[in-house]
Amino acid sequence: MRSNSRRWYLVPGWIAAASAAALIVPFTAAAPGMAAEPEPATAEQAAGRWSSAALGQLINAIEASRAEGLNPADYGAAELRRAAADGQGPALDALATRSALALANDYYFGRVADRGNMQWMIDRSADERAQLPARLAAAVDARKLDEFFTALLPSDERYQALKAALADASGADRDRLRVNMERWRWMPRSIATDYLYVNVPSYQLKVVQDGVQLSSYDVVVGARSTPTPQMVSPTGSLVVNPSWYVPRSIIKTSNLRPGRGGYIYKASAGGGYSVVQPPGPRNALGKIKFNLANNQAIYLHDTNAKSAFARSERALSHGCVRVKDIDRLAAELMSQGGDDSALDQALARSRTATLHLPQTWPVYIVYFTADVEEGGTVATYGDPYGYDARVLAGLGGKSAPDKSLPGKPIEVASN
Template identity: 30%
Template sequence: MRVANVLPRYLRRGGMIMLVALLPITANAETASEADADAVDESAAPASLLDERLEAASPRLARFYALHGGLPVWQDRAAVTTLVELLEALEGDGLDPADYRPERLAREAEAALDPAASEAARMRFDLDASRTLLDALTQLQRGRLDPRDVYPDWEIPVAPPRLDLVGIERAIADGDVETVLALARPEGEEYAGLKRALTRYRHIAGLGGWPMLPARQVPLRPGDVDEDVALLRRRLAMVGELEVMAADVTHYLPNHPDIALESPGQHRYDDTLAAAVRRFQRRHMLAEDGVIGPNTRAALNVPARGRIETLRANLERARWLSGKRSGWRLEVDLAGQRLDYHRPNGERWGARVIVGQPGRASPVLRSEITYLTLNPTWTVPPTIMREDVLPAVRRDLDYLAEHDMEAIDPQGRRLDPEAIDWQRPGAVMLRQRAGPRNPLGRLVLRFPNDHLVYLHDTPARGLFHRPQRALSSGCIRVENVAELTRLLIEDSGSRIALDRRIASGVTDNVSLARPVPLTLHYWTAEGEADGLASFRPDVYGRDAALIAALADAPAS
């Protein structure tokens, strides 16, 4: 093939290689003009075919070739083998290799690299292979799907991709598939844990999955002797709880042929098994009582294939959120019902939270905590006013006094409750006075958003001990919120005498010296260090749409 003159031609055109190297990398698919480039006259001089096509290519594709010296990339079978292996390896990240058509590329390579193939056919294949690679790596880094196509209410922008094209080009030249993927893959333990769990659960599914526990009227409890206990042992052993297995010479776990399951004690629900069940319950946000009731049985009976789809969905969410999640930040996992504060000094502080109930879901968003409200009053939001409070007031006007509420007009002026037609109250609002009975407690953390939600204290602290806490009307109640606030004040360089000002009982808004980055997100799975995963109830029913969209997405 005659390609020796390609680089000099670029240089003679005014240093185009230097120009394209400085162009930004974009997240968009390759432009229509790239497809039109295939219309180049096949009778053109072979040395000009690639650079003529690149003149109509996207900046990202042009830069990729510039880094390769302006020469074709996929003109030998070893390079094509590397490309096919790379695309097939995307399965380990929860992507479907078929979306990138590696088998088709392999077939086209055979035709394009045939000695009888035209130079135009070779260049056409080369560009198509490179576009496929860059699309695949961009989707590995930032997501296969646009989140707004799945969730119309999605508010967190996906960061532009930042592909290390220099490192990628070098790794391709070395045939180093794993390095290419590592350079594009989202960073952080969160993504890595999900990826490890996906590998483990796929292995389990490949072994046939775990046994299903039959429905029963009476819960299975520690101390019971029952035939279902043997199934329970096998079920937990499949995810690594090997100590629950009892030895015998007749029945072995498929992936552990050296460990037998049948024994005289296999049907007894002993302490070791109960401890393993409680660990399972903890990982699935269930009451940690060791009892196999309906909820625990349902979680145990989700097939391994179902868990795999959940992990794939959460890997896609992780790609959407990658690129801007390092350093000082506060994150709330709405499905996991937990808050994590990543301090500037590297420490991590966590707390349980109460989030919106189904039908009044807390939103997924990104914002900044800018100020605090001390000793807040509470103006009843429209939905709660309409669905909860007005019906109670209509039944008994004393409800207002019993809950320290006052009626006000839109200007905040007090109104006489006796003079209001509560069947048609119009613009009347209700405000609860500050105090120990106020549902916001003594402290609110405010951040700009269109949903009128915030993080706040609560007088009902006993609710934090429930395993599942989707109980609010959309706002997020934080356990130990005063301790969190002290850390935010310290880390933001603010000077606020928090305890003294709360003790005064005066309602007051206080700005932080520096806003604190905040993300509310939604994870229904989390990888653990040993390859297991924690699975959370999909309280807002968001997984099904994402799983379906991943299955239906058109090939790149």
């Protein structure tokens, strides 16, 4: 709701703090979930004086936000029209600047701020946000606001396919598409052409090269109580016959016993202990583990519990991604510009070996309950972690706490 002083509860604090009289948009206070921002932008950097033509373009852009799954009422078109009737001046300029920056923020970074509570760990650069006022000012001066706002949205064809589907959707179907378009706005604007793509609700891993899907593999992902976090994490090596160094979170919650399952307990300084499961047929990581560069102990690995792949819903692990036929995936990646004979030799032995891939592959671990398959078909999936309701509430400027889900980033267990 809006008060009589036109302070919008949906506008992020870094925008709402703009000085209406001086047209200064301060960036000293961080937006929700964002790092502290650079020095304040000057009036000239933020927008300058808004002409009637520029104001008309802004109002049109706000109305067009409906096609992006957003609500035009959240960006003050009605207030802008009323203010314009009173004539141009500092108050109108300040209102237009706040409105334009609010829309630009939501297009470029997404509207929902508490994504960290949904284990979203795909970061965007603070520099991108710092550039918005100057980019807006240039667009106002050039009377190119349409181009400015369009350039902020994801250009990925999957976002465009969801947008096309939204035009004919209604009810729950429309809500699902809006939620997933919002997640695309959280994503980096530059996506690699060669990458591994794990969409958690789909329970699949895809190998993509030059933007074309080469293959797919069934996966098991984290359980609802230990969800797999969303991240971009490169892999450049794999381990054959890995040992499993059991995380403390699993030691605390699992019924592990020395000798049982091959576990070895080792005393550590301070009277504590660590637990290691050596390579072998009982090892929880199976025969192959792909190393991923992240601080959450998340990686791709084989498993000795292969019966789980027969289930349709596979949110079962402690957080890591178990891959069916991972030896086939390893051979596929080893052969991309290299020689997979080293893999065959390592698999034929029982000792641990680390092999470097011919190239480093970014691994995108994401969460889309509506995604786009080959040929542009929109596919829908279940919501194993119950995140959709949170995103939908956030789009409406509300919060939807779910006590059954972790309220803050958890210690992810590696299995």
